[in-house]
Amino acid sequence: MAVLLFVSVLLVAACGLIYELVAGTLASYLLGDSVLQFSTVIGCYLFAMGIGSALSRFIDRGLIYRFVWIEIAVALVGGFSSAGLFLAFAYTQGFQLILYATVIVIGVLVGLEIPLLMRIVRSRYEFRDLVSHVLTFDYLGALAASLLFPIVLVPKLGLVRSAMLFGLVNAAVALWSTFLFSKQLATKTALRVACLVVAAALSAGLIAAGRITAYAEDNIYADEVILSRDTRYQHIVVTRWKDDIRLFLSSHLQFSSRDEYRYHEALVHPGLAAIPAPRRVLVLGGGDGLAVRELLKYPMIERITLVDLDPEMTRLFTTHALLSSLNGHSFQSPRVTVINADAFPWIDSNREMFDFIVVDFPDPTNYSLGKLYTTAFYRAAGRHLSAQGAMVVQSTSPMFARDSFWCIVQTLKEAGLKTRPYHAYVPSFGEWGFVLAGFVDHPAPAAVPEGLRFVSVAGIPAMFDFPPDMSPVPMPANHLNDQVLVRAYDRDWKDITH
Amino acid sequence: MTRTRREFLALSGAALAGTMTPARGDRAIAGAFVDDNSTNGHRIRDRASFPSATQVEKHRIVIVGGGIAGLSAAWRLRKRGVSDFVLLEMNPQPGGNARWGENAITAYPWAAHYVPLPGPKAVYVRELFEDLGVLRDGVWEERYLCQDPQERLFLFGRWQEGIEPSVGVGPKDRDQFRRLEDLFAEFRASGAFTIPMELGLSSTTEALDRLSFADWLRARGVDSRPLLWYMDYACRDDYGARAADTSAWAGIHYFASRESEEKGPLTWPEGNGWIVRRLLERLGTSVRAGQMVHRIEARKTGVSVFAGHTEHRADVVIFAAPTFLAPFLVDGMTPLGDFEYSPWLTANLTIDRLPRTRGQSPPAWDTVVMDSPTLGYVDAMHQTLKTHVDRTVWTFYYALADGEPATNRRMLLQRSWDDWKEIILRDLERVHPDIRDCVSRIDMMRMGHAMARPKVGAIFSDERRRLARNGLPGGRLLFANSDLSGFSIFEEAQYRGVRAAERALQM
Secondary structure, three states: OHHHHHHHHHHHHHHHHHHHHHHHHHHHHHHOOHHHHHHHHHHHHHHHHHHHHHHHOOOOOOHHHHHHHHHHHHHHHHHHHHHHHHHHHHHOOOHHHHHHHHHHHHHHHHHHHHHHHHHHHHHHOOHHHHHHHHHHHHHHHHHHHHHHHHHHHHHHHHHHHHHHHHHHHHHHHHHHHHHHOOOOOOOOHHHHHHHHHHHHHHHHHHHHHHHHHHHHHOOOOOOEEEEEEEOOOOEEEEEEEOOEEEEEEOOEEEEEOOOHHHHHHHHHHHHHOOOOOOOEEEEEEOOOOHHHHHHOOOOOOOEEEEEEOOHHHHHHHHHOHHHHHHOOOHHHOOOEEEEEOOHHHHHHHOOOOEEEEEEEOOOOOOHHHHHHHOHHHHHHHHOOEEEEEEEEEEOOOOOOOHHHHHHHHHHHHHOOOEEEEEEEEEOOOEEEEEEEEEOOOOOOOOOOOOOOOOOOOOOHHHHOOOOHHHOOOOOOOOEOOEOHHHHHHHHHHHHHHO | OOOOHHHHHHHHHHHHHHHHHHHOOOOOOEOOEOOOOHHHHHHHHOOOOOOOOOEEEEEEEEEEOOOHHHHHHHHHHHHOOOOOEEEEOOOOOOOHHHOEEEOOOOEEEOOOOEEOOOOOOOHHHHHHHHHOOOEEOOEEOHHHEOOOOOEEEEEOOEEEEOOOOOOOOOHHHHHHHHHHHHHHHHHHHHOOOOOOHHHOOOHHHHHHHHOEHHHHHHHOOOOOHHHHHHHHHHHHHHHOOOHHHOEHHHHHHHHHOOOOOOOOOEEOOOOOHHHHHHHHHHHHHHEEOOOOEEEEEEEOOEEEEEEOOEEEEEEEEEEOOOHHHHHHHEOOOOOOOOOOEEEEEEEEEEEOOOOOOOOOOOOOOEEEEOOOOOOEEEEHHHHOOOOOOOOEEEEEEEEOOOOOHHHHHHHHHHOOHHHHHHHHHHHHHOOOOOHHHOEEEEEEEEEEEEEEOOOOOOOOOHHHHHHHHHOOOOOOEEEOOHHHHOOOOHHHHHHHHHHHHHHHHHO
């Protein structure tokens, strides 16, 4: 009995310290400045323990009953503290508030534990023995926890699982106490059921911990992440679910292997197939090599120059077995030259002429990307276009971002180009828009390369027809000094998501 | 001034942050005071002895001072087909307030960093920009217009676009804003507030030069705190003076002289240094830097300008350096009383890693923090065409506007580089908490007489107008500095330089 009792003290003490360490570590991970985080977390925690100790004197009757409930509460709050804080950081603005509230709640509860325990067993021991034994085991528990935490728990289990494991220990102490003090407890069933429910919840949490962490770290990747790379420019993530491979750049979906052929065929063929004898082609953006795969279907093209900012991106799509198989190893073609450079300065400093230019940039989500959709940019790009040539611009969705789409059309017009907007349906994106621009009007193509799965000569005219829900809206052009497009894009997509 | 509770809290917060920062070992930040011309200036002031001339050069025209006024005079002479002139600049680098610097990341300005889109009356400015390819067939070159987003202001713990306060502005403030805008619109329509200022200057507005801008605002019933801050900021930004120390005429001119700027201003990574570079390319060896003029002497048939060991004999001299220097250089010239200047500190911070920003706000060209005594900073990489920027240079502006210019000038020179570094970093820490970890170098320029200070009475000063109109008796010494307008802005400097050149050619 005596030994078991003091083992409880040890375990309870260890649990308390673990929650404190978890909160401090998590705050340091997420907020940085570990000295500040640990100091404030420990300070709050000790202070809250003091409050708990002070409050303990207001508990007069049913000490054991209340002690068990407190254990159950610690198990629940402490056990889920880490998972809860991760999610709070990912999904709320008030992480720090939630952090300190959690630390204070756990601290108050833990502060109640030892005084209550001491009062529960005081009749069996001399006061001096009681204090000595309880504090000895209390400190032993602290030592055990502080060694276990960095050496075993964090590296082997991680923060989320560690907290849950010790929540289970608290729940076990609670359950065990109902047996240890079974004579003094009038109603035991409710307590035991509560213990088991909390223990079951924590066990389920332990099993699902991996998913919780992943969910908190990034809620957008529904599928298994098979590649994740932080480059100087962006965060590249490739996911896979059965035969569906998806590429995300800084959390924005770029393609799904199931329907990307629709996007890339629509991007390339309606414009390129109409040009009599294209020899030189420029691709701006498009570091996945999928547009290049379509371009290579034209034997008369002698040279394709691709300019993409991120060398890691083009390297992955050249050498990674799975990714380069998606683009048909297009970057290995002797006709293709890959240049890693910022597109606007590159076209500004280069003098080469091209018969076809593919402008395939990320959507204008911010002012930096917005520069690539301005009259200044299109004028500079137009200087590289041969007299009979054409340029195609990926122009976001005319359905979901109608103002943005027609703003891009207007911008190309103001840059002195003739425009022919069109659209195509890509299931993973929805209705998507493109603009052909050049100095001359091209007739619709009489033939397209063989083996296409989406674009056909018969189907092309319909792509240039805009039904009323996507028809033109009057929009000003986008300029470097007045980026109306970025604001319109923000409005357009907000209207849909909220 | 009574402090509000918010200000007090902000101050104690800053004090707390101040006591905590040294604990996290600062990373080493290099830097120095650069291009400090006070020594040369003080030699002239103290009438030190200079070597006597050993050689004589003859020119039709000599221009003293290679800032915008002097360079504009030279540009005009060239356009008129005159090449028999020389421009003498004291500093090793010409440009005056439009000087610039450059490092591995970008070029950056040392002072003046933009030109508002010139209105129809600023014909010489428009002509210059046509010459430089900035204005073509009535269309401004897009890449020289300040990119979006242009300005942002941090106030009440939040960011807003533009520096005219709109966050935390109530109906009363809005009402006063509107009333004031109407008044400025009337002044604009009156035609008395023009750029160049001389074209519209009329005695009907002389009364406005006899009281301060702050008093004028008070008399109009303006007591809105955000509005008063904005008016005061405008005076500090353009004149280096508080609204209480600025002539109401000048304060009104700031708001009434320009049409609302939908698309401007014009700016470049090195600020107005870009214009200086283009002018220097065109002027070639006519511009001689590092030539300190130490004496100017009227002769029977012309004027002699002494610099180094050379006596430059000219028919006419255009004095484009700050006018307050003239009595120290020109033999027999009486001292001046009406010319006062504001001291400024500017600093260029090399940013090796972009710092965090409190709250949500995309980087802008110009960042201002309300209730900071400084003017904020300008990002030299803002005009880049790149989409990805991970290093940059920030130009930090601090007009020492509070108190007497002479006292502030002494303080400017007395404080060490470390003192100023702390002042700058603490100011930036309000919005960029980890700025210390991101800066590798801070170079500073101390300008004791950075710009003319349009105090009460400065605009209609007889002394100023007489020098601007006549030059010195005999008309062979013409003045061209922007301080002859009462305030230092690019357009005034350029106008005065061009006018002086035209008059010199008529002699």
